[in-house]
Amino acid sequence: MTSMNKYQPWKPTVLFPGGRKALLGLLAVLATLCFLQGTTGCRIYRFKDVSIPDSIKTVKVNFIENKARYVNPQLSPQLTDKLRQKIVNQTRLTQTNGDNADWEISGSITDYSVSTAAISNQQNATDRLTVSVSITLYDRLANKSKDYSVSHSFDFPATLSLQQAENQLNDDILRNLTDEIFNQIFSNW
DSSP, X not given: OOOSSOOOXXXXXXXXTTOHHHHHHHHHHHHHHHXXXXXXXXXXXXXXXXEEETXXXXXXXXXXXXXXXXXXXXXXXXXXXXXXXXXXXXXXXXXXXXXXXXXXXXXXXXXXXXXXXXXXXXXXXEEEEEEEEEEEEEETTTTEEEEEEEXXXXXXXXXXXXXXXXXXXXXXXXXXXXXXXXXXXXXXX
């Protein structure tokens, strides 16, 4: 009598082409990461991959100036506001406008330019808007500063004017730049 449901042992090569060695290597890496994460958490505040020393309680986000050759008049105030909101919503820091904040964030939009991204049938098919932001984090308690640079490109059909593209891309621009700035400042990579 033959059984229709024959028992077949699980083979790691189905999910891991490298076999058991690849599976064991992956498990070793994961175990090491879990161990390291557990040993570094005693002096750092962590929430959603956010790392802030315990001594830091307040933050001031200065207006992000637009120093690019082409100025989108809405971008500076909107980006400043979005960054402030994200910091308040995703960290334990208290927003302040005083000059005694533990951390002070300032910055400027350094590039806002359009270039050709793709050509089709000898005509411009896709344009690319590149936005770059320079950020400085001043740690008043340690009396030191750190500079960050964020740049992101956004493609749009060449049939659109820059103003039409800005209207369509505005939410993406703000979300991407805010996320990248936040991650550079607050994530412990």
